[in-house]
Amino acid sequence: MRQARAATNKVRIEEVARLAGVSPITVSRALNTPDKVNEKTRAAVFAAVEQTGYIPNRLAGSLASNRNRTIGVIIPTITNSIFADKVQGLSDTLTPAGYQILLGQSGYSIDREADLVAAFLAQSPSGLVVTGSAHSQRTQTMLKRSGVAVVETWTRNETPLDMQVGFSNEDAAFEMVRHLHSAGYRRIALVVASYADNDRAQGRLRGYRRAVNDLGIADAAIELQAEFSFSEGARALNELMAKRRKIDAIFFANDILAVGAILECQRRGIRVPQDVGIAGFDDLEIATVSVPSLTTVSIPRYDIGVTTAQLLLRRLDGETNLPGVDLGFRIVPRESTRRVG
């Protein structure tokens, strides 16, 4: 006879069952579907669980049942608080429902996204949450083959992989430029993140271009790229202010850049909004407390997480044909852009 494999020292379902005087499957049922078990039996099982400190082995359970109460979440970087808010929304909704979150950061690379998708699929997750709609072919193939529920967030378009929860980045940028125009600005620059493989940045760029064209102010348009930081906002401001052809407003594609620019204006004695109007994107708390307060685009960061989680839970509950959800955006005029009239 072969030697048996070294078993773990952990409590197993069998031990609980022995103690409760029932079979292992009854323990399983008492824990997973309590109403399918007699009240007295249930009590005995719970007592035995308590006494032994039994923690079910989900690896075994998931393997047997072929479903794992885990949701893979892939974001560009947790360091950008807009994604932290989304993760919070996901967590607040999924954790009470008994799901765990596997977190991965793509660093804005669709290749690293693909690696994470592969790693996550290996865990047989119940669902996957990704950011944006720019994915590598490999990612799309894997997702399709796996048949796992997928939600693309922070975006809206006509060709979802599966489900989507977000808003139109293009429309949001378009509306902000229109707002700046109606506030009297005519020479409006855009500062946006690198848009390689970033459909959100691409959308905002499209919205900006469409707006300046529609408004007939395209000749004064300037586009700049910047990383995500306060100091990059200051750098972009300085670069734009040094141009021969003066601009009179800057639309930053996120609030951190915009506030960095406002602070640089303060240091340099440039008046906002008189000398230059400044607008942001995201509506972080700092936009309301900044001096001057920041005109920006409010987006439902936390709600994207909550809605995504709810959609996933409904799908996992068997619902099909779930819709793409457009949670919209809102232009929030504040002190950093000139008043109309």
Place this chain on the structure above:
Amino acid sequence: MRQARAATNKVRIEEVARLAGVSPITVSRALNTPDKVNEKTRAAVFAAVEQTGYIPNRLAGSLASNRNRTIGVIIPTITNSIFADKVQGLSDTLTPAGYQILLGQSGYSIDREADLVAAFLAQSPSGLVVTGSAHSQRTQTMLKRSGVAVVETWTRNETPLDMQVGFSNEDAAFEMVRHLHSAGYRRIALVVASYADNDRAQGRLRGYRRAVNDLGIADAAIELQAEFSFSEGARALNELMAKRRKIDAIFFANDILAVGAILECQRRGIRVPQDVGIAGFDDLEIATVSVPSLTTVSIPRYDIGVTTAQLLLRRLDGETNLPGVDLGFRIVPRESTRRVG
């Protein structure tokens, strides 16, 4: 004969093995320990993997091998960027090593922490990363029984559960108060997070109290609690400025509160650092770009994550007797407090 259980449509190791003309275990070895397999065999296996798009089922693998390349990470909230930085450090180090991160948020509650520990232990993680050293009895019992590798972060003390990576919150607060004193401030208030079950806040409070006592300025000491936001910083400032017994400096236990106060001073025409000195904690980027820039305590947020991950990897590699790591802190004097001397 009973009906067979519905198998998944996914590619299994057996199919890859057939295609490569070897046995399943050889495929397993080719993937997990490539050097234990003949080069030609390995090539055949890889080709078959490529052709089938095989993704190993880690649930099954982990169950069989009794180890799961997963690290559970429990933080108070991802919304506080200091923890986001730590997670980034963990992720940057663990992902390349083939580990996945299970993320849980305790909301500063040791009971929710215990629930998360139970949920994570059910996944047989390779290790667990928790925040601080305040844990419920239940958590301690579960961790001890499980024998899983644990790192407590953001703290240093004499009674680690297992490993620790952090710094002394008490010493950091103590040194900051000494710095304020040496800059000429004598009536120094403290604004700190709620310290129920929060050993970091408790440590900072102890450091503050020890310092004001040592320096003989305890009679002017005021302690205030505040949540984590810019507006709470403004609120705390206003509350302190309204007191009959004037204070001349405020030590905020995080930069967000401190910057909120600076911005409120700007709105109210209170001069910083002349009318009131303001100090923060964490050294976020905003501390350097704020006007005036913020005197604060720099802590190795990202490095805590990296070091924690490295420690875990070494432990999982068999090393024992790994030390607690004190990564220290640094007082960073800037414009928001008077010059020393």
Place this chain on the structure above:
DNA sequence: TTGTATGCGTTATCAA
């Protein structure tokens, strides 16, 4: 409502 038999997909063990 409870129990029996069996399988989930992989890896540890031992033998060749």
Place this chain on the structure above:
DNA sequence: TTGATAACGCATACAA
């Protein structure tokens, strides 16, 4: 270096 066999710990299918 490769393979046969037996676990890993639980839940599904079916019967009682």
